[in-house]
Amino acid sequence: MNFLSLFVLLPLLMILALFLARNRKQVLGIMVTGSTLLVVLSAYLAYLYTAARGNGATDPMLFTASLSWFKPLNIRYAVGVDGVSVVMLCLTSLIVFTGTFVSWKMAPLTKEFFLWYCLLATGVFGFFITIDLFAMFLFYETALIPMYLLIGVWGTGRKEYSAMKLTLMLMGSSMILLVGILGIYFSSGATSMNILDIVRTPIPLEQQYLFFTLTFFGFGVLGALFPFHSWSPDGHASAPTAVSMLHAGVLMKLGGYGCFRVAISLMPEAAAQLSPLFLVLTAIGVVYGAFAAIRQTDLKYINAYSSVSHCNLVLFAILMLTQTALTGAVLQMLSHGLITALFFALIGMIYGRTHTRLITEMGGLMKIMPFLGVSFVIAGLANIGVPGLSGFVAEMTIFVGAFENNGLLHRILTIAAVTSIVIGAVYILRTIGKFLYGPLQNPEHTKLGDARWYERLAVIMLIAGIVYLGSFPTGISDMINDSFGNLLQAVKN
Amino acid sequence: MSYFTIFSTMRSEVSLLTIILFLLVYDLIAGKKGESYFQPVAILLFTLHTIFNLFPAEAGEAFGGMVQYHPVMTIIKTILNVGTLIIFLQSKYIFDGNRMKHQRGEYYFLTLSTLLGMYLMISSGHFLLFFIGLEMASIPLGTLVAFNKKSKMSAEAGAKFILLSAFSSGILLFGISYLYGVTGSLYFSDVSVLLSNNPLQIMAFLFFLSGLFFKVSFVPFHLWTADVYEGAPTNVTSYLSVVSKSSAAFVLMILLFKLFGNYLYEWQTLLFWIIIVTITVGNLFALRQQNVKRFLAFSSISQAGYIALGIISGSTLGMTTVIYYIFVYLFSNLAAFGVITAIESRTRKINISDYKGLYHTNPKLSFVMMLAMFSLAGIAPFAGFMSKFFIFSAAAQQGYYLLVIIAVVNTIVSLYYYLMVVKAMFIDQNDHPVPALRTDAWNRASLVICTAAIIFVGLLGFLLDVIEKQSFGM
Numbered sequence: 001m002n003f004l005s006l007f008v009l010l011p012l013l014m015i016l017a018l019f020l021a022r023n024r025k026q027v028l029g030i031m032v033t034g035s036t037l038l039v040v041l042s043a044y045l046a047y048l049y050t051a052a053r054g055n056g057a058t059d060p061m062l063f064t065a066s067l068s069w070f071k072p073l074n075i076r077y078a079v080g081v082d083g084v085s086v087v088m089l090c091l092t093s094l095i096v097f098t099g100t101f102v103s104w105k106m107a108p109l110t111k112e113f114f115l116w117y118c119l120l121a122t123g124v125f126g127f128f129i130t131i132d133l134f135a136m137f138l139f140y141e142t143a144l145i146p147m148y149l150l151i152g153v154w155g156t157g158r159k160e161y162s163a164m165k166l167t168l169m170l171m172g173s174s175m176i177l178l179v180g181i182l183g184i185y186f187s188s189g190a191t192s193m194n195i196l197d198i199v200r201t202p203i204p205l206e207q208q209y210l211f212f213t214l215t216f217f218g219f220g221v222l223g224a225l226f227p228f229h230s231w232s233p234d235g236h237a238s239a240p241t242a243v244s245m246l247h248a249g250v251l252m253k254l255g256g257y258g259c260f261r262v263a264i265s266l267m268p269e270a271a272a273q274l275s276p277l278f279l280v281l282t283a284i285g286v287v288y289g290a291f292a293a294i295r296q297t298d299l300k301y302i303n304a305y306s307s308v309s310h311c312n313l314v315l316f317a318i319l320m321l322t323q324t325a326l327t328g329a330v331l332q333m334l335s336h337g338l339i340t341a342l343f344f345a346l347i348g349m350i351y352g353r354t355h356t357r358l359i360t361e362m363g364g365l366m367k368i369m370p371f372l373g374v375s376f377v378i379a380g381l382a383n384i385g386v387p388g389l390s391g392f393v394a395e396m397t398i399f400v401g402a403f404e405n406n407g408l409l410h411r412i413l414t415i416a417a418v419t420s421i422v423i424g425a426v427y428i429l430r431t432i433g434k435f436l437y438g439p440l441q442n443p444e445h446t447k448l449g450d451a452r453w454y455e456r457l458a459v460i461m462l463i464a465g466i467v468y469l470g471s472f473p474t475g476i477s478d479m480i481n482d483s484f485g486n487l488l489q490a491v492k493n
Numbered sequence: 494m495s496y497f498t499i500f501s502t503m504r505s506e507v508s509l510l511t512i513i514l515f516l517l518v519y520d521l522i523a524g525k526k527g528e529s530y531f532q533p534v535a536i537l538l539f540t541l542h543t544i545f546n547l548f549p550a551e552a553g554e555a556f557g558g559m560v561q562y563h564p565v566m567t568i569i570k571t572i573l574n575v576g577t578l579i580i581f582l583q584s585k586y587i588f589d590g591n592r593m594k595h596q597r598g599e600y601y602f603l604t605l606s607t608l609l610g611m612y613l614m615i616s617s618g619h620f621l622l623f624f625i626g627l628e629m630a631s632i633p634l635g636t637l638v639a640f641n642k643k644s645k646m647s648a649e650a651g652a653k654f655i656l657l658s659a660f661s662s663g664i665l666l667f668g669i670s671y672l673y674g675v676t677g678s679l680y681f682s683d684v685s686v687l688l689s690n691n692p693l694q695i696m697a698f699l700f701f702l703s704g705l706f707f708k709v710s711f712v713p714f715h716l717w718t719a720d721v722y723e724g725a726p727t728n729v730t731s732y733l734s735v736v737s738k739s740s741a742a743f744v745l746m747i748l749l750f751k752l753f754g755n756y757l758y759e760w761q762t763l764l765f766w767i768i769i770v771t772i773t774v775g776n777l778f779a780l781r782q783q784n785v786k787r788f789l790a791f792s793s794i795s796q797a798g799y800i801a802l803g804i805i806s807g808s809t810l811g812m813t814t815v816i817y818y819i820f821v822y823l824f825s826n827l828a829a830f831g832v833i834t835a836i837e838s839r840t841r842k843i844n845i846s847d848y849k850g851l852y853h854t855n856p857k858l859s860f861v862m863m864l865a866m867f868s869l870a871g872i873a874p875f876a877g878f879m880s881k882f883f884i885f886s887a888a889a890q891q892g893y894y895l896l897v898i899i900a901v902v903n904t905i906v907s908l909y910y911y912l913m914v915v916k917a918m919f920i921d922q923n924d925h926p927v928p929a930l931r932t933d934a935w936n937r938a939s940l941v942i943c944t945a946a947i948i949f950v951g952l953l954g955f956l957l958d959v960i961e962k963q964s965f966g967m
Contacts (some may be wrong), residue, residue, distance in 0.1 A: 069954040070879075072813055073886055123873075134882065141873030148912060152920040160920060164912065171872075171908055175901035178882065182889035182897065210894075444659040 002065035002128045004045075004079045007089065008139075009116070010038055010429040018115050020136025024068055027111050028104070034118075035097040038125075042086075042093040042124075049086045050475070053482060060483070061131060061196060070134075074192040078132040080215060083479035084330050085128045088257060091337045092128065095249045096121045098458035102345045103350075106154070106240070113154055116146040117242065124250050133181050133193040133262070137174075140258065143251055144170050147235070147243070155238040166235035170222055177218025177258075183211035184266055197265055208270035215263040216271075216278060223255025224311040225278070226285025233292075233304035234421075244300070247340035248307045253333045256314040260329070262317060275319040276409050277420035282319065283413040285312030290423035294430070299357045302431055303343045306383060309420055310336040316417060320388040320410065323484055325401025330480045331396055335382070335390035335469055342379045342462040349455050353448040359434045363441040369450045373436045380428040382466050385421055390469035395421060397477070419480045497582025502555045502562040505570050506612050512538045513605045531597040531778075532935065536581050539605075543574040549963060554618060558680050561618030563905040565963040568816060569615055569743045576736040576823045582939035584830050586641070586838035596876050600640065603633040604732060608652075611740035615747065620669045620679040627665070631658045635738060638725040650724025657707070657717045661930045671697030681752050702763070706749070709931055710743035711801070712771040715794050717779070722790035727769025727837055730786055731830035732779055734793045736829045739819040742797065746815055753917040756967055757807060766803045769899055772798035778905040785833055789826070790908070792869060795907060796822055799884055802900060806887040809966035814883040816960045821880040821950060822867065828865035828943035833856050835932035842927060845914060850923030855930065859918040861940050866949045870911040871904060876951035883957070 021027045052062050061080030069077045081089070099117070106113050123143025130136050149165035187207040189377070190198045203211070221228040236244045241425040264271045289309025296302045310332065316370040317329035349372055350365070351357050352431070366373035382389035385396075440446065451459065469476065500507060516535060519527070527954060548565035560846075587600060610629025616624040639651020640862040673679055675694050688694055707714040722730045725879075749760055775795030782788035805814035835858060836851075837843050852859040867879030881904070885897050950956065 070883070071958045072810060073883065073956065073957075075954070138873045138878065142879060145867065145872045148920060149915070152916060160916065163920075164909070164916075167912065168905055168909060172902075172905040175904050176661075176898075178885060178901055179889070179894060179897050182886055183894065186890055265942075 002079050003061060004063055004065070004081060005169070007038070007125040007129050008122055010034060010041070011118045011125060015115055015122070016161060016337050018111055018118065021111055022129050024110055024334075025060060027114055027181060028100075031100045031114055033091070035100045035334075038093040038121075039097050042201050043092045045081070046086055046090055046479075049081065050082070050479065053083075053430065053479070063301070064131070064196075066132070066194065073134070074133040076132050076192055076194060077130070077135055078131045078192075078194045080131045080196070081129060082483040083481070084257065084260070084483050087330065087334055087476055087480060088128045088253060089125065091253070092121070092250045092297070093207065094461065095337065095341050096107065097245055097247050098341065098345065099463050101454040101458040102245065102348060103240070103242040104452075104454040106242070109153065110425045113134055113150070113240075116150050120146040120150070120243075120246060120251070122256065124246075128257070129252055131195050132196060132434065133198070136258070136262070136301065137181055140254060141171075141174055143254065144174060147239070147247065147251075150243045151235060151239045154240040154243070156240070157238050157315065158234070159238040162234040162238035164474070166213060166231040168229040169228065169443070172230065173218050173221030174212050177219075180211045180214030180218055181262070183207065183214065187211065188266075195262065195266060203267060205269055208267040209274065212263055212267040212270035212274055213265075213481065216259055216274075219255045219258035219263060220278070220315060221255065223252055223259060224285065224289075224308045225255075225287060225314050225315060226281050226308075229285060229312075230306045232308055233301055236304040236307065236344070237300040239300060241344055241351075242345040245341040248304070248344060249337040252311050253314075254334055256318060256329065259315060260318050260326070264321070268321075271319070272321060275321065276407075277412050278492055279319050279410065282312045282316040282442055286316060286417045287422045287423070290420040293427040294423065296359050296427075297360050299347045299359060299435075300344070300430070302359075302427060303340060303347065306343075306424065306427070307336070307340050309342070309424070312418065313395070313398060316413075317402065320405045321403045322401045322404045322473070324404055325382070325398055327480050328351070328394055328399075328401045328483050331390075331469070331473065331477060332394035334476070335394040335466070338390060338462055338465045339379055339382050342375070342459065342466065345378050345455075345458055349451060351374075353444060354442075359431055361441055362435040363438040364436075365445065366436040368445055368448055370450045371456065371459075375463060376430055376436060378463055378466070380432050382423045382470065384428050388470050389466070390466045390473075393470055393473045393477075396439030496750065498553060499555045501550045502560055503616070504550065504552045505542075505611065506616070508542050508545055509605060509609050509612060511540055513602060513609065514667065516598065516601050516605070516914035520602065523781055527903060528597055530799070531601065532581065535601040536578065536935070539574070539581060543571065543578060546574070558682055559619045559622050560616050562616050563963075563965070565675065565746075565812070565816075565960075565965065566616050568963055570612060571725055572816065572820050572823060573608060573611060573736050573740055576739070576827065577604065577732070578737070579823075579827045579831075579939045580604075580728055580732050580933045580941060581828070582942075583731070583834050585933045585935055586834060587726050588792045592616060594635065595758040596640070603637050604635045607631075607637070610737070610932055611736070611744075614744045614772055615740065616779060620673070620681075620684075623668060624669065625836060626663075627704075629664060630740070630883045631708075633660065634658075634729075634733070637729045637732070638721055640706060640729060641726050644724075646724040648724075650721045652723075654721045656788070657766040661704045661707035662713070664700050667678045667805065668697045668700030668702075668704065668752060672701065677713045684831065685752045685754060688753065695756070695759060698753060698759070699763075702760070705741060705745050706767070709738060709745060709797050709800075710794055711767050711797060712774040715771070715775070717795060719790040722793075723787050725773055727786065727830060727834050728911045730789075731827055731834075732928050734830075735823050738793060738797060738801075739823065742804070742898070743817065746812060749804060750807065750812065750965065750967055761805055761807065764801055764896060765893075765896060768798050768801045768805065768896060771795065771801065772900055772903045776903050776910075779910050780906065782910075783844050783846065784897065785845055785848075785914075788914075789829060789833075792910070795903065796826075796869070798903075799881065799897050800901060802888045803884045805893065805896070806891040807890060807967045808887065809964050810890055811887040812966060813957060813961040814880070814887040816964065817957055818846065818880040818884045819878040820956075821946075824943045824946035824950065825865050825868035825877055828861050828940060829869070830861045831936055831940045831943060835925075835930065835936055836927055847927060848914065848917045851918040854926045854939065856927060858930075858932075858940075861944050862918060864913050864944055866911040866914050869906045872908075872952065875950075876947050925927075932933035935942070
């Protein structure tokens with residue numbers, strides 16, 4: 001038994017324990033213990049991984065293990081990690097941890113809420129540790145369905161509509177992905193569904209065109225690929241806080257990660273040739289998301305559209321196919337994961353107090369809840385890309401990397417995408433100015449309190465992550481950098 | 494040919510016949526007191542029968558090729574046995590309210606007779622035996638559909654079933670007669686070699702097939718399904734939709750693989766279109782249903798289309814995945830029917846809107862129902878996900894990508910209506926939800942079995958391996 005499997009086993013044990021839990025206290029106890037263990041585990045993994053690379057381990061994937069599962073189809077339960085998956089695992093455990101604290105007062109049906117929450121986490125963790133196409137797809141799908149109930153039961157606003165829209169769109173794209181995966185496996189003629197095996201048996205180019213499109217599209221929709229992003233604003237706006245955090249923070253990264261790990265790594269030739277088509281879409285998405293955010297008045301919608309913009313930027317960077325841009329893409333996944341989780345956490349906390357998310361109905365909140373206000377400003381600055389915070393590092397790396405690609409179209413699109421930073425500043429500063437500063441809109445708001453200890457804990461942990469990534473990115477970016485060698489070789493050929 | 498060979502090739506038939514005769518005699522001699530033990534006795538005997546026939550024997554034939562046994566048939570029959578067993582566990586309430594108490598014997602006797610008919614169809618090596626099996630599987634089923642004497646719906650459904658089933662049998666028999674006319678033999682082993690591209694033969698083949706398609710309820714032979722499913726007592730509906738349907742699918746697969754190998758191109762083309770319309774029409778009609786039984790009827794039509802995806806591949810993998818798919822489908826569907834039985838028997842409510850707010854009063858039942866819906870929709874990590882993945886791989890392996898794409902698009906449509914049931918139970922509010930209820934111990938056992946299977950069957954990889962070892966392709 002490989003210790004990576006603990007990442008799946010632990011959430012499963014939490015689910016089992018939650019089933020047996022009798023009251024709220026036990027539920028929270030289980031969640032706190034479990035998610036703390038997950039954070040420790042991922043930190044330990046990061047340490048082991050760096051140590052192993054430091055000792056000269058050169059395999060593309062470390063800590064690999066594989067267990068026979070379904071022999072007739074050569075499906076194995078295969079696990080393994082490289083730098084990209086390690087950082088994603090760290091991000092996931094951090095967000096699961098903070099999400100637990102943010103949902104401290106979750107009611108009604110606390111136990112059921114955390115059950116689904118853990119199932120969602122199981123899927124995400126499983127997706128990042130497995131390297132077998134079937135197992136990856138299994139975990140990917142596992143992560144999708146809990147969203148339906150999490151939004152439908154505990155959500156707000158037009159929750160039924162949003163939940164159904166999100167589920168159907170994501171499931172639909174994942175079904176397209178399924179065809180892509182089957183196509184990859186059968187046309188490569190590999191002896192197993194392990195991606196390390198499939199890389200060794202190249203897929204004929206004609207098949208690559210079809211299956212690259214299917215796979216990239218399949219994963220891309222979860223990464224909010226324009227114009228298939230429309231599930232995301234509605235879904236995020238209706239979801240309960242912790243779910244928005246986990247979904248925008250981690251689940252949407254599954255899309256980017258999958259595009260990179262499956263679509264591009266396994267079919268680099270087709271990726272190089274078909275990338276302009278998708279680059280155009282993602283570039284539109286980057287700019288469109290930012291513009292759309294300007295028009296919104298609901299805090300959650302603002303952040304959701306900002307997420308669309310940033311997630312399209314991830315896909316955009318991946319498609320640039322240069323080392324720097326790919327590193328930037330992963331950094332952006334991390335950075336956006338932290339920032340958006342922080343945003344959603346803060347919005348949830350503010351909404352919990354004011355019972356409105358419309359910035360037109362709020363004002364002067366900075367004086368009433370200084371902790372939340374300052375944190376919101378920090379998140380906003382990180383989102384715009386102020387140096388020292390994570391957004392700067394990620395976006396800088398992406399745009400430098402994108403500019404390294406010297407095709408004319410690539411240059412034009414890069415310039416177009418850069419504008420999103422400016423537009424981002426517009427909506428962030430406008431939002432902050434409107435509801436944190438300015439005159440008090442509702443006298444009732446003066447009675448509201450600032451953040452409680454569990455809220456502070458969650459917020460501080462996320463801010464710490466953002467500052468760490470923004471100020472000391474070298475360790476992380478080196479870890480990511482090591483993982484692209486073979487892939488880029490294949491693109492050049 | 495010794496009696497031993499007959500016994501080893503027809504072991505399951507012999508032991509099932511013994512049980513049927515025993516139950517018949519028991520029904521005659523049991524007094525009022527003995528009658529109330531009918532369900533436990535039937536379950537016990539049938540469990541013994543299932544265990545006794547669990548392990549495959551050597552391939553062989555009996556009665557000069559009339560019966561042809563292949564180890565894969567043991568697996569198939571075991572699946573049918575498990576299905577029947579679970580339905581027996583759920584059958585307590587079919588006799589409720591003093592309406593049908595004295596009919597206990599008939600219910601088990603008739604159900605097992607149809608099962609015997611299915612056994613004969615599966616292991617037959619001769620058209621006559623096949624036809625006897627087919628009729629044995631249909632006529633008692635008609636009686637079962639009309640089992641509730643006091644209900645007009647049930648009687649109407651029974652009449653519909655008998656008439657249409659007789660009609661389809663007639664067409665099938667017509668096909669057989671032509672096949673006999675052109676080949677001069679009724680033995681499968683002779684016919685399979687003699688088939689050629691003669692138009693008359695192909696016509697006979699098509700007549701024969703349409704009779705079978707009726708049983709599996711492929712579109713456009715599906716029109717009887719919804720009405721019959723709705724009118725029949727719920728346990729009979731589940732028997733129709735699980736055991737009867739899957740046995741027909743198995744028979745279709747075995748015959749196409751074994752007997753009609755020469756017509757590979759013809760039946761693949763035919764199935765290609767049948768699959769597309771079956772899945773699509775089944776799904777589109779399921780969208781609008783309000784009655785849970787009608788809803789499951791249409792969902793089971795589209796499920797039949799998915800099953801055919803494995804058949805069309807014509808490969809060993811295809812047969813493996815079909816068997817696996819049906820194995821999973823059985824548990825998922827029976828879990829749903831178990832919940833429906835529990836609720837219907839106490840409240841007579843069978844509309845989806847009645848399930849609103851069920852979670853607040855009956856969390857366990859709604860949990861089982863939700864798992865069933867998820868598994869039927871093919872949602873990870875439940876068993877239905879694996880079985881769908883495998884059946885798509887079987888089709889994709891043979892290059893049917895277009896078909897797979899159409900099928901996956903339909904999966905989304907089906908996801909919508911399966912989620913509507915989940916939504917009703919978990920999300921919707923209701924002022925008068927179904928009151929908290931406890932169903933009987935047998936039904937609870939059946940729900941536990943189904944739940945465990947939905948969660949764990951997909952994780953046990955060796956099952957697929959076991960099936961593959963016995964399967965055969967073209």
